[in-house]
Amino acid sequence: MTAQRATAAAPRRIRALHIVVLAIALPAAIAGLLIPVDVPSAGDLSPLARAGIAAGVMALCQLARLRFRVGAGAVSVTWGEAAFIVGLYLAPAEWLPAATFAGALVAWILLTFFTDRRSPLEILHVAGSLTVAVAVGAVATRAVADPFDARLTPALAGALALGSLAYLLVTGWLAALTLSVRHARPAGGLFLRALRAKLLMFVGNILVGLLVVSMIERDLRWLLLLPPALWLLQQTYGHRLRADEERRLWSAFAHATRELSQLDERIVATAGVSGALSIFGAEAVEIDVVRPDGKRRRYTGDASGTVSEADVSEPLPETLGDDPGLVPLRVAGSPVGLLRVRFPRALEPGERERMALSAYADALATALHDATTHQALKALTDRSAYEAVHDPLTQLPNRAAFLLKGDAALRRVVREVPVALLLLDVDRFKEVNDTLGHAAGDELLQAIAARLTALTEPGELLARFDGDEFALLVTDLETPDGDRSSPMPQALRRARALVEHLATPTEVAGVVMSVEASVGVVVAPAGSADVAELVRRAENAMYQAKEGGGSVAWYDSAKDEASTDRLALLAELREALAVDDQLVLALQPAVDLDTGAPTGVEALIRWRHPRRGSLSPVDFVRSVEGSDLLAPFTRYVVDKALTVAAEWSREGLDVPISVNLSPRSLLDPHLPADIAELLRRHRVPPRRLVLEITETVVLSELEVIDEVLSALRDLGVQLSVDDFGTGYSSFTFLTRIPVHEVKIDRSFVRTMADAPISAAIVNATVDLGHRLGLRVVAEGVETADQRAALAALGCSAAQGYHFFKPMPADKIVAVLRSLLDSAQAQVFPLRADGAS
Incomplete structure (x- = not known):
């Protein structure tokens, strides 16, 4: 076997390998010629003729080569073992290396002239490789028996097979080594692949060599039968190599396309x-x-x-x-x-x-x-x-991202460890816009953002709110000496440092100016309030700074009556969640405008406060949404609603019940699992629970909201868009979040008779709902005229005081039965008092 050329110019390491091979081959060939050998004459064949025939046989076996790919090159397989056996029989083993070198040299010169393009050094390398292999094979054979002009016996055949194996191993290894040095690939894998490809031909070559020797012993005329047989064997070998190459090609193709x-x-x-x-x-x-x-x-x-x-x-x-x-x-x-x-x-x-x-x-x-x-x-x-949670001008986080990331940062802080929030507002920023233009104002905001960023420490959170407000959350108020006992002075020093740094003159639109700012500072123990509440307090302090004429002010709870009352209310609500008689549901049905049948019931929470009296959601829900009570409050309301729905099932009523969700609840990734557990506990089918969300969630475009809504839909819960039309980009909302129902806000229903714009919005919403296959429910229907107008527009259902006021849970079953019986009898009482 011989390695084929794989590169246009042999690199230095290949030339070195050529020289090493020749340095071994040439002395072996010359030494054999110098050793005196007693060669008896056989018939008319002189010793020189014998050597010439051996060289010719070696040349012919190289010319009848077959090639197969190995990496980026190819290996030639020839009849070398057969020629080796015949050569050892015809000529002394000492002369065979020289005969091989001469025959291979002639053969590869002819191949180079007609097919390949090889340099003289490469031709010498091929001839030298074959010479080294023949020399090693001859030594291995002579170690067992001398085949020269000897009768073919089983022992001699074994010796020739052993020598042929040595010849195969040496040629295969030298070919693999050449390709390995040329292409920097492991020689072992190349060597094994070459042996596998040559195995069939190796066995055939030994048999052919032994057959030729046997024919020479008996009668040379038998050699006339060899050409057809050798041609068939050559075709068989070629077909085998082509089949192997075909399998390799398509196996490599399949693997490569998979990759x-x-x-x-x-x-x-x-x-x-x-x-x-x-x-x-x-x-x-x-x-x-x-x-x-x-x-x-x-x-x-x-x-x-x-x-x-x-x-x-x-x-x-x-x-x-x-x-x-x-x-x-x-x-x-x-x-x-x-x-x-x-x-x-x-x-x-x-x-x-x-x-x-x-x-x-x-x-x-x-x-x-x-x-x-x-x-x-x-x-x-x-x-x-990125744009959904970053300010496009300064690339800082926006308000929504600040609230979300800030709450996450607070959860990582040890409870009761003081944290601070600084809210900065640029003074007289409007004058910059009015005097120098909005481009100058944007440039100033970018400069302010760059300066604040330079002062922000690792672990702190800086954001730009709307307009000229910036917020900084500091979760580590530890002083250099490790003292946390006086966090407020440290926070105030930090705020004054920000103000002083911003006051350094800067050039904006060719005008040198000094930026003045007011900073509100709030310090609170971690876990006592969420970021939204801290922002509210900081805004209170910032307005105090502006009104007082100072640049920095801290939050004083004594000046924030709303906050004091709110905290007390939240403490009382925590107690109310632990009992079962304060927070109750008021239920308001929605009816089908065609049949009068109930399409669903909305669950509205009421608080029977032992001291404050009856409180509606307006009195306490906003405080809940800004606190850590939101999650348990939401679970409480859903649990109450599913308790009622389970009672309806026992009464044979299959009516959906809807619960309002706060936008902040959709930031809780555990919400779907909590609702799934409540559904399993009450054995209520998910389709009978409707969760009402508002369009304001579209403002955030946070991935967690989409994930929570998708999980709720996968659970089988129905989604409804409450107050539809009042939020930001209603149609965009529906394309982002697939829902089952939209509820037209009462403000449009109330004014649609007098305001063409309101009527157009109602008409468009109804038409959109029909096109998207959604239920459309009108809220706040108070008059028969409004009901008739909605029915004329094709609105699916409606709810409001014209039909029913919110009622206690113990009265809703009788009302639902009455509506269902009336619908079946095609009687449509549309008022609780029976009026039409």
Whole structure:
């Protein structure tokens, strides 16, 4: 076996290997000629003729070669073992290395002239490799028996087989070593693959060699039968090698295309380069990727396995020329890139390789297109998600992100450890906008943001609120000496440092100005309030600073009566949640405008306060939403509603019940699991629970909200949009979050008879609901005229004082039964008092 050339110019290490092989082969050949050998004449054959015939046999076996790929090169398999056996029989073992060198040299000169293009040093390397292998095989054979002009016996046949095996191992190892040095690949794997490919031919060669020796012993005329048999064997060997190569090619193709199933351009391109190198045994592979912005990225790899990348500026070639390894990468006619495969000179691609290259290029183009598209979409999604929680002007977190991240930061702080929130407002900022223009105002805000960022310590959270307000959350108020006993003075010092730093003159729109600011400071133990409450207190303090004329003011609870009362109310609510007789439900049905049948019941919470009297949700829900009681309060209300729904089931009533959710509840990832547990406990089907949300949640565009809503929908719970039309971008909301029902806000229902705009909004909402397959419920219906107008517009259902006021749970069953019986009898009482 001999290694084929895989590169255009042999590197230095290959030349060194050539010299080493020749340094071993030439002395072996010359030494054999110098050793005196007693050669008896056999018939008319002189010793020189015997050596010449041996050299000729060696040359013929090299000319009748077959080749197969190994990496980026190829290995030639020949009839070498057969020639080795015949040569040992015809000539002394001492002369065979020289005969081999001469015969191989002549054969490879002819091959180079007609097919290959080899340098003289490479030809000498091939001849030297074969000479070394023959010398080792001859020594191994002579160690057992001398085959020269001897009768063929089983012992001699075994000796020749042993020598042939040594010849095989040496040629295989030298070929693998050559490819390993040339392409920096492990020689062991190349050696084993070469042996597997040569195994069948090796056995056949030994049998042919022994057969030729037997024919020479008996009658030379038997040799006339050899050419047809050898031709058939050559075809058999060739078919076997081609079948092996075919299996290798498509196995490598399948593996390479599997590796392309990625969604990252760099990974796909790198896998594409490696795959092409493996499939086609290429010297080098280049993949040019055309990106959506028109720029090109080139990925290059060679047989060593390394892949590099670089940007390129030249355009894609308009014509590909005659290069068979140059293939355009297109998807639906659009250029994706270019694939260049540099095949070894000794192995020009045939029709099979061209077809495989075309198929591989199609798979690579599709994978690159998918990866590029995915990355573009991911970048767009990431940018949208980033913009949803960042101020576009300063790139600081916005209010929504500050509240969310701030609460998360507070949860990580040990309870009762003091934290501080500083709220900064720029004084007379409006004058900058009015005098210098809004562009100058934006420039000033960016400068302020940069200065505040420079003063922000690790672990602190800085954000820009609407307009000219900035907030800083400090969760570590420890003084340099480790003392936390006086957090307020430290927070005030920090606030004054911010004011002083901002006061340093800065140039905006060509005008040098000094920024003045008012800062409100609040300090509280961690766990005593959430970030929303801290912001509210800081705003109170900031307004005190502005009114008092100072630049910094701290929050004084004595000046915040609302906060004092609110804290007391929250403490009382915590006690109310622990009992079962203070927080009760008032239930208000919604009726079908066509049949009068109940379409659902809304559960409204009421607080029977032992000291304050009856409180409606307006009196306490806002305080709950800004506290840590929101989650237990929500679970309490849902539990109460499902208790009522379970009682209806026992009464044979299948009517949905709806509960209002605070937007902040949708920030709780545990909400779906809590509701699922309550549904299982009360054995109420999820479809009978309707959760009402407001459009204000769309302002956040936080991923956690979408995840919570999706989990609720997957649970089977129905979603309803309450106060529809009053929020931000109603239609955008419906495209983001699939819901089951929309409830038209009472403000539009109340004014639709007199205000064309309100009527148009109601009409559009009803039409939109019909198109999207949603239930449309009108809230706040108080008159028969409003009911008639809604029915004329095709509104599905309505609720309000015109039908029923909210009522206690013990009265709702009788009302629902009455509505259902009336609907079945086609009687439509639309008022609680029986009036039509």
